[in-house]
Amino acid sequence: MKRQDVAFAAGAIVVLLMGFGAVHAVANPYFFFAGYVIVQYVVLATAWNILGGYAGYINFGPAALYGAGVYTSALLLKAFGAPLVVNIVAAGLVGMVLGLMMGYLTLRVQGVYFAIATIALVIMLETVVHNIEYLGGARGLALIAPEPPAWAVGRTQFVFLVLLAIAVMSVALARWIERSWIGRGLRALRASEEAAECAGVATLRLKLAACAVSGALLAVAGAPYIYYASYIDPGSAFSLTLGLNTIAMPLIGGTRSWAGPVIGALLLASVQQAATVTISSELNVLMVGLALIVFIAAAPDGLIGLAERLRRKMHA
């Protein structure tokens, strides 16, 4: 148990150091453009899975929280020229509040209704942004981010490193939650809310906490985007495709442990990055659709579940 923690911490530090090293060693910036997208998916998948995987509440509108993060950050940058760290914290807070609102919904509705309500949240927020002139409305908002610090080599490298740090922290947080009493409580209430309650689990509080943490991290994932793309628009910030991918990744990897979303994200994002430039985008989307169907039908516990099943079969 302890040894695993040490190994994980060491792994996390290695990833960060490798990221930092790569920024200085790899001259080709494309690596970081593509890397940003992949790391962003890791954050999104991990964040989503805290509520969707551990607690079993399906947030079908992760794009609402991501978009809220994107726009919070852009708003602060435009209004005050706030530094990225401040924007990330602010996006996290906004995501947390929205997450708590979603958590309130779990009191009233469950299952499909919760999922549908979260879809509604995306459209509502997008409509609101459309009608706020200051945020550029439907026109979008082009902002040039301030110069990055010198140690980060370049702008893209800088946001890549920031996002990498966020990703490492998100995964560490997800892992901690999973292994702590909180994760146990969440999984217990996923199995049976009534039994969990009767085992002394404060189910309501835990659900709210999961919604808040998941919401905050989803929003944080969007905070650096304006620095990356220099331009945001409602269509990209509240993108249906992004939401879909966010859900698909943990499902492909496996929702029960922190490693599932990470594996799913690395896999899907890399394949998509490669596919964008090799095969037609239609086939790209078709691939995601088919992957979803195949995984639901054949491997409901994702790649990790599949691997475990195979291992058990080999032992038996």
Place this chain on the structure above:
Amino acid sequence: MISRRRFSKIAAGTGLALAAPALSTSSLAQAQPIKIGTSISLTGPLSGTKNALTGYQLWRDDVNAAGGLLGRPVELVTYDDQSSPAQIPAIYSKLVDVDRVDLLISPYGAVLSAPVMPFVKQRDLFLVGMFALAGNDTVRHDKYFHACPWGPNSQVNWARGFFDLARAAGCTKVAIMSADIEFAKISAAGGKAISEEYRMSVVYDQSYPPNQTDFSAILRNIRAAQPEAVFVCSYPPDSTALIRGLSEVGIGDSVKIFGGSMIGLQYASLLANIGPALNGIVNLHLYVPEPTMRNPAIDGFLARYEPLARAQQLDALGHYVPPFCYAAGQIIEAGVKGANTLNHAQISRYLHANPVQTIVGRATFNELGDWTEKRVLMVQFRGIRGRDVEQFRQPGRQVILDPPPLRTGELVAPFGAARSG
């Protein structure tokens, strides 16, 4: 390698270029190609512009047939951006950092090019702009050259033609409606600015969601405001629905001129689809087959485009996007040949100093890379009958009202009369 390059340089420099076609098959094939990179919206909501690729390809074929650039063949490197700005940064980085392209062309429109602008500014790269309104106004990059004739200060000016016509027709009250889409919002803002400048009162100003299918409420509200000019900034899906709404609920007798900035009324499928209901509408275009526009170059281009379009199920007319893609190539061609190098600074310096003759007209660039002269057309649809696409290849159906040097007819007003006529 070096010697071959030097040879090409000498060849080009000493007027041996005339002999280049003869050399092309042997030496051109061996030369290191010049790579030109861009992204095209092959999929997604902007995939109506995917015929851009044909425009680029035709130019590439022409330039290679004529011996290439600097004695080297031209090669296109293109990716599908799925109409999504989120894809753009990675694609352009890949073009520059992985594919090592020599020159860049922007993706289509303001939304997709917005993420490219800071990138080229930071890397100090040459970029040919495509269709973005006011694309360089924020970044103010000195190596940006627009292939489209929006003209200077385009955000405000590019639709000025419509308001010039409205003012000439004596309009004082204007209604502005726009889709919740970047391009439409920018044009609406420009329209508002000009209305103010011309002291017209804006009696209606609202936007609607991009997929609005029923315009009866909006049209009734506009009719209630009794405007004389209606400036419409719409996108393909709603353009059709809006025009249908016009026939169904009408717009009132006060309106003298209607249209302005409706995207979609340049596409063959939409034009054919709407048919006679187009009559009377005054709308922007960049090329129509009117006598003042035609020349052998563009005619030849369109003649070659047509069979390709049929084979690949592209827009049958190809008036809107492809000629300007060809022109983008011509701008690159002129810059590279003129500066006789692939050095971005030198190409830019050359293009700032010299006009370029393209198949869509002569382009002179200002300090922001916009054409010094606005050459957006305001055309009025006349005598459209049935749903045959061929009629849009004939003169007299899309009469040019503005700019004056290209004019082929006068505004027919009021709008009601123009519709029935």
Place this chain on the structure above:
Amino acid sequence: MFLEILINAVATGLLLGSIYAALALGLAVTFGILHIPNIAHPVFVVLGAYLAVVANERGWDPILAALAGALPFYLLGALFYEFYARVFERRGEADTMQALTLFFGVSLVVETALVLKFGTNQQTVDVDYVGQSLRIGLLVMPYRLLVPALVAPVMILTLWAYLKFTYAGIAIRAAAHDVRALQVSGVDPHWIKRHAFGIASVTALVAGAILVIIGPVDPFSGRLQIGRAFAVVILAGMGAVPGTILAAFIIGVAESLVSAFLNPSWSPGVAFLILLATLALKPQGLFGASR
């Protein structure tokens, strides 16, 4: 003038509402009665619209084309249910997340198939009544909306009568509450659900024909309708077929009034606001007293 705008806004809202009801009808069966969250339903509507377009190119009226295509669409829907049941049968109870994701995957595949076959261009139909309006005093009603708005209630009433007066219809309604009641009555619940899915899919076809008469359709048009369709079904109270019409009227008129008097830009949010409010305040819907 105000009066004219108001009257016409309400009239347009009712027309739109009638059409929304048609869009949501299949969902009222699959989701409302069978509790299967078929978010792929709107995509089937779009598929139906494309069928109407293809038939229209050969000179068919879209509505007639829909009637002609009913059988293949019925089979398609039945096959779709069979697939769904096969996937989840082995696991007993269907996990909501997995069911939703499965339907999402199916939506993507159908959308992409449409893109690959027809491209992303908008498709329209060519019928005589488009572009004309019925004028009664101040009231102006475009036939483009009026015809679909009349077809929709006919379809809804037909389905209602089917559910009310036939054995299969009664069985479908019984399936809403207690599968055991069906089995004890000697009815195969699997067959009934498959049948209901087939019917829902036929309504999707008709709704698709209606959709393409109203305006242009592209492969992604379904996405806009997901929320609206669910809003109608949930507001109506799961599975209440006559309630579906009223709920759809409420949403249609609300959108139309917002469009006319506030700002059209806000109208996409209306359906979702109503949906959220329903979920938060009265999750059983307007007519959902029985649950």
Place this chain on the structure above:
Amino acid sequence: MNRLVIEGLEAGYGAVSVLRGISIEVRQGELVALLGTNGNGKSTLLNAILGFVRPTAGRVVLEWDGQTIDLTGAPPHRIVDAGIALVPEGRRLAPNLTVEENLLLAGSGRRARRDARRNLGFCFETFPILKERRAQRAATMSGGQQQMLAIARALMTSPRIVLIDEPSLGLAPIAVTQVIATIRSLQATQNLTIVIAEQSVVQAIDISARAYVLAHGSILRTFARGDSAADLDDIRRAMLGVGESRRPTEAAQ
């Protein structure tokens, strides 16, 4: 001879085994009772006969009109179609349907449809209250009326054998008497074959030809009319777990 034969039936829910080798036989025209307190497997037995619970061992065979139909593991609608009807515990009516719709639904089976009109007439004749309230939603009826409806629904399937699970459960005493009387008269006048599961030993034994006492998933003993009152008392004590007893397993062996 027309009869239903159950041989060595074992069944349960998931990992829980409830029935442990039950063998009984029901002949045409008989009224047979299954006795036992809750949790001893009466309902599970009926549900296993009807196919709701999949047997893990044993057979359910219907021998009727010269045909032998093996119903083991068949889906419920097939079993109903073969002529076995169930009046389930908790009645399981479709609450949103009217009385008449509930009846029509049960008359929609392949075999039953031929006689649906006649059966409906018979049901309305037997239960006038149902005719009176034919348009009323099932959920709004009183418990006794719902029980009548559930029995009538079983009759609509043109059954050869009717299984009735705890008809007296949750009913007022007067309703119990009524329901029991109805069942008895159905058996007497229509020559219906009936299996009734009850924990009210007294009533059940009163009307049945034969009773099987179920304890803990096995048949503890068989009890026939005319057995001594002392035996009856014995059973009652055993069922309440306070007999000198004889733990059920020992007794069963």
Place this chain on the structure above:
Amino acid sequence: MSEPVLAVRDLTKSFGALRALGPVSFALRGGERLGLIGPNGSGKTTLINCLSGTLRADDGRIWFAGRDVTNVLAFKRARMGLARSFQIPKPFVGMTVLENVLVPLDQIGDGSDHEARAMAILRSVRLDARAGDDAKRLSHLELRKLELARALVGAPKVLIADEAMAGLSEPEIDEILAILQRLSEAGVAVIMVEHIMHAVMRFSQRVICFETGQLIAEGTPQEVAEDPLVQKVYFGEPARH
């Protein structure tokens, strides 16, 4: 006689027009073994749900361990030592047996070594060998034991065992009874809700019988079994002949 550890007074609960429970009053002494019987639908489950707090009673009061807990939420009652098991086992599937037991331990954590304590509890019900297995792979008996183990970790003052023996074989019933017996000896008051009569009667010091939401009989097992009302409830009206 020790003080009552759990007491209810005039507890009622209705679902719509149906009065499912009460008014009912009774008390449970510390360490007592109480049997709760009654036919299906007699209100037993409603009573348990009201006691454990998953249902809110309409009226009446509940005292537990000297506190009025009528308005205390279910999870807090559980933490106070009011434990229950479920008629249909509700294991936390997707978690190991050990984790299943850690869940309630987490909630009352006092910093001592949870895993050791959890293992000790699993040993006491002889589930320790399966500590690392997913709960969904357990046999029925093991699930029943897991239910009890989960209820036991909080060192409860009261355990409500809701049909903890349903579906078990005789030897298995004996095993569960032995566990409950040991608990009782350790001072835990047990309410056994059960249809397996011989088990209730053997185990209980006192039995109460419910019918249509009312408490109709109370006394020693023998007394209750002989009670004419109980007999009537179970076996119907006395024979007329």
